[in-house]
Amino acid sequence: MKHVSVFLCGRYLRRRRMMLLSITAVALSCALLLITASLFTGFITAVETSTTRHLGDIVLEAPSGQLITEFPALIESLESAAAVKSAAAVLKNQGLLLAAPGQVRPVRVWGIQLPQRLAVSPLQDSLLIQKGKNTVSFDPQNLGGLGGFVGIGVLTEPDEKTDEYNIPEVSRYVGQRMTLTTGSIQPSDEAAGSQNIRFQRRVLHFTCTDIMQTGVWDLDEQNVFVPLEALSALLYPNLPEPVADIIQIRLEDGVPDEVGLAIVQGIWENFAGPRFLWAHLASIETSRHLQARLIAEYRKQMGVLLLVFGLVSLSVVLLVFCIFSLLVITKQKDIAILKSCGAGAGDVAGLFLIFGFLNGLAGAGLGILMGWFITVNINPIEHQISRLFGLKIWKAGVYMFTQIPNTVDWPSAGWILLAAVLASVAGALLPAMRAACIQPVRLLRYE
Numbered sequence: 539m540k541h542v543s544v545f546l547c548g549r550y551l552r553r554r555r556m557m558l559l560s561i562t563a564v565a566l567s568c569a570l571l572l573i574t575a576s577l578f579t580g581f582i583t584a585v586e587t588s589t590t591r592h593l594g595d596i597v598l599e600a601p602s603g604q605l606i607t608e609f610p611a612l613i614e615s616l617e618s619a620a621a622v623k624s625a626a627a628v629l630k631n632q633g634l635l636l637a638a639p640g641q642v643r644p645v646r647v648w649g650i651q652l653p654q655r656l657a658v659s660p661l662q663d664s665l666l667i668q669k670g671k672n673t674v675s676f677d678p679q680n681l682g683g684l685g686g687f688v689g690i691g692v693l694t695e696p697d698e699k700t701d702e703y704n705i706p707e708v709s710r711y712v713g714q715r716m717t718l719t720t721g722s723i724q725p726s727d728e729a730a731g732s733q734n735i736r737f738q739r740r741v742l743h744f745t746c747t748d749i750m751q752t753g754v755w756d757l758d759e760q761n762v763f764v765p766l767e768a769l770s771a772l773l774y775p776n777l778p779e780p781v782a783d784i785i786q787i788r789l790e791d792g793v794p795d796e797v798g799l800a801i802v803q804g805i806w807e808n809f810a811g812p813r814f815l816w817a818h819l820a821s822i823e824t825s826r827h828l829q830a831r832l833i834a835e836y837r838k839q840m841g842v843l844l845l846v847f848g849l850v851s852l853s854v855v856l857l858v859f860c861i862f863s864l865l866v867i868t869k870q871k872d873i874a875i876l877k878s879c880g881a882g883a884g885d886v887a888g889l890f891l892i893f894g895f896l897n898g899l900a901g902a903g904l905g906i907l908m909g910w911f912i913t914v915n916i917n918p919i920e921h922q923i924s925r926l927f928g929l930k931i932w933k934a935g936v937y938m939f940t941q942i943p944n945t946v947d948w949p950s951a952g953w954i955l956l957a958a959v960l961a962s963v964a965g966a967l968l969p970a971m972r973a974a975c976i977q978p979v980r981l982l983r984y985e
Contacts, residue, residue, distance in 0.1 A: 557897060560854075560861045560962075564901025565908060567851035568958050572909030574847055575950035577916070578840035580943025582833055586826055588754050593825045594626070594658045594786035595795060596802050601819040603723065605774070605781040612785065612809045613654065621793045621801050626654035627782035629766050631773065633720030635692060637711065637746075643692050645762045647720055647742075649769030649782075652676065658788045661763075666690070666705070666749040667712060676765055677747055679713070684768055685747035688716070691759035693749065703751065711746050718742040718762065722773040740772050753941065795824040854958070858897065858965025862890060863972070890970035891963060898962025902955045909951070916944045 600606050609627045616625040629649035636642050652674055655661055661674070665687065668674050676685035694708045721739045744764055752758055770780040789798040803822050810817035826833075912919065920942060 557861070560858050560897055561901040561904065563854050563857050564898055564958050564962060565905035567847075567854050568902045568905025568954050569908040569912065571844065571847055571851065571954050572906055572947070572951055573913055573916075574843060575840070575954075576909065576913045576945065576947040577943065578836070578843070579947040579950070580945045582836050582840070583945070584943045585829060585836070586833060588752075589825045589829050592659050592752065592754070592757060593828075595789040596787040596798055596822065596824055597828060598785040598787065598802060598806060599821045600783045601816055601821070604814070604816050604819075605777075605783055606785065606810075606814075607777070607779065607781050608813070609780075609782045609785065612806075615805050615809055616785070616787060616802065619801050619805060621790055621798050623788045623790045624654065624657035625785055625787045626658040627651060627766060628655075628784040628786060629769050629773070629780075629782045630784060631720050631722070631769070633718050633762075635688070635762060636717040636719070637688070637693055638714070644760070645689075645692055645718070646760045647718060647762045647764060647769065649766035650763055651766050655786075658786050661687075661750075664750045664752040666709065666751060668748055675747075677745075679747065684742070684744040684764065686716070686718075686744040686765075687748045687750050687763040688746050689758040689761040690749050690751045691755065692762065708749060712749065714746050716744060716746055718744065718764075720773070742769070742772050744768075795826065799824055848957075852961070855961045855965040858894060858962050859968060862894065862966045862969035887970040890966050894963045894966025894970070895959060897966070898959035899955075901962065902958035905958065906951050906955060910946050913944055913946050916942050 606612065606627070613625045613627060616622045627650075631647050631649075633645055633647045634642055635645045652661075656674060662669060662671075665674065668678055671678075676687070677683075688711070690703050690708055693711050694703060696703050719739065719741050721737050723737060742764065750758065750761065750763070766782065767780045770777070770782075774781060787798070787802060789795070799822065806820065806822060807817070810820065
């Protein structure tokens with residue numbers, strides 16, 4: 539009787555239009571869940587990756603108001619460790635950038651040393667002029683004077699509909715003189731050495747020698763990079779040598795973050811203990827941990843959204859139940875004939891359970907295929923919607939990235955497939971029990 543059951547399942551799947559409705563419902567539910575899981579997981583991964591990509595694996599930061607002096611010795615000690623690939627010093631501050639007459643923007647200014655920075659993060663890949671060149675310089679065209687890199691979002695706004703920057707328009711800023719107004723906290727002249735402090739306004743004039751487009755909205759919208767030595771001399775003219783307040787560290791491939799963190803902490807204690815009273819207050823964290831709270835909130839939102847969509851998708855169970863119940867009613871004579879030929883109640887129930895299993899498997903397979911296709915092509919689809927309807931679904935200023943993450947979450951596809959099959963079998967369970975209870979004598983006595 540097993541061969542007959544498989545034969546009838548295949549026949550019903552091919553010819554019953556109601557089955558197509560059930561399979562379509564399962565497919566749409568699976569596609570919805572897979573797309574949601576993939577986009578959320580891709581977004582979370584993009585946040586973690588972008589942080590590690592641009593900040594390094596480990597970030598060592600001095601407490602507010604403190605500076606790291608003699609940082610070349612610290613970097614040398616870090617790079618001598620087998621687990622550390624490279625390290626770079628950074629001096630950060632806030633300021634106002636006058637890019638053109640009447641064009642003033644608040645920015646984050648970063649003092650960096652180019653060779654070390656390029657070893658820690660792929661800065662060159664984001665540059666408009668020097669991308670792909672053998673060397674990177676703050677003055678690649680020998681314009682003279684102090685050069686700096688400016689984020690593309692600082693200079694112009696993306697198109698409202700396409701969310702893309704006008705590269706030819708923004709390129710005109712290269713070679714222009716800009717003014718950065720910033721400042722630092724200095725001891726008061728009247729009471730040097732006391733707790734009285736005052737803010738010293740500083741102005742830095744530089745030439746925009748390149749433009750950065752990282753694809754991360756927050757970085758493109760606010761960052762300005764200048765040589766660390768120039769920024770340090772501007773903010774702290776009384777100090778004899780450049781200073782930093784952040785050390786960004788890139789670990790060797792394959793080194794776990796926890797191992798690298800322990801090594802960096804040990805090197806910092808040996809270096810800073812004899813030099814700084816505040817050494818124990820320094821923050822040493824992995825870049826992933828810096829985003830841990832934000833990532834945790836994203837995962838909560840993903841869980842809630844998947845739960846809501848999952849509850850909505852439970853309607854598939856009800857739909858399968860209704861369709862199979864109707865199938866049992868319309869096929870009572872077939873069931874009675876099967877039973878009169880020797881099929882037992884278990885064989886008849888198994889027929890409908892197999893039918894439900896195949897229904898769920900076919901629907902889930904089709905849904906995962908649909909989800910894969912939409913996820914992989916989500917950016918062209920979004921672009922076409924924007925072009926046809928003038929509706930921009932994904933805005934970099936809201937979602938942080940210029941491109942929608944389009945990596946399929948295959949682990950989620952596995953449990954979605956399993957859940958769809960179980961839901962279809964659950965929907966077919968009661969109709970299968972009802973079919974198993976049919977008595978052929980009552981149905982066929984007048985035939």
